Amino acid sequence: MSQIIWIARHANRLDFVNPDxxxxxxxxxxxxxxxxxxxxxxxxxxxxxxENIKHIFASPFLRTVQTANAVAEALDLDIRLETGLSEWLNPEWMTDEPERLSTPELKALFPRIDTGYTAQIAAKYPETHEQVRYRSAQTARCLAAEYWPNDILLVAHGASVLGAAMGFVGDQAKDEVKATLCSLVKIVRQESQWLLELKGDTSHLTTTEEVVRFV
Structure with a gap:
């Protein structure tokens, strides 16, 4: 049997368009x-x-939930909030732990959120680049194993997209995956081997960013 892990980065964010x-x-x-x-x-x-996606998991940040919600509406699926897919909690970018909407507040905005789901992995501020890669890789592997053989979608951020992909194919992802905004990574399990089939595909987009920003 095979399994497909889809990993998407969130779409463009307001502060990229309007830094003020x-x-x-x-x-x-x-x-x-x-x-x-x-x-x-x-x-x-x-x-x-x-695609035959059965479950959608999203980082609990607003931009990832909004991106996941568009897909959930199209596929008629729930959204499960997974903190292990969160943004890189980098103290060089963030002066303190990022404040975000609570799960009840998100549920009020996005009824497809499954509030019965318990996140697999925590994300703790502050963290290094190695730590975000480790926890997103661990999260992706846990979800793939728990929901085997179902195809799943993970909606994350630049650093956690890369980390999640590394959880399956190791340094190949670090060398080859380009996690631009709203790009798509596809990793396929054939027997005991994971194969990287899409490395940050943006062919579905009419506009793409030229420089990858892991934020």
Missing amino acids: WFLTAEKRYDPPLSDDGFIQAQQLAQRLKT
Whole structure:
């Protein structure tokens, strides 16, 4: 039997389009999608609409939930919030632990969230690059094993997309995966071997970023 692990990075975020948003935002490390980000999320949803995905897991940050929700609507699936897929809690980017919406607040905005799900792995501020890779890799492997043989989608951030992919194919992902905004990684299990089939595909998008930013 085979299993497919899809890993998507969130779509474009508001503070990338309008950097001044950060200066007055209540939750400055938890920006929503930008207008073009919502379009990208819809394009991702259309790309995945015909795939046999059974479960969607998303980082609990707003931009990843918004991206995952577009896909969940297209596939008629729930969203499970997984802190192990969270943003890299990098103290060089963040002066303190990022404040974000609570699960009940997210559930009120996105009814497809499954509040009965318990996250596999915690993300603790502050963390190094090695730590975010380790916990996202561990999270991805745990989810793949627990939901075997179902195909699953993980919606994460630049660093955690790369880390999740490394959880299956090791340094090959570090060398080959390009986690641009709203890109798609596809990893297929054939018997006991994991194969990297898509390395950050953006063919579903009408606009793409030129420089990869792991934030």
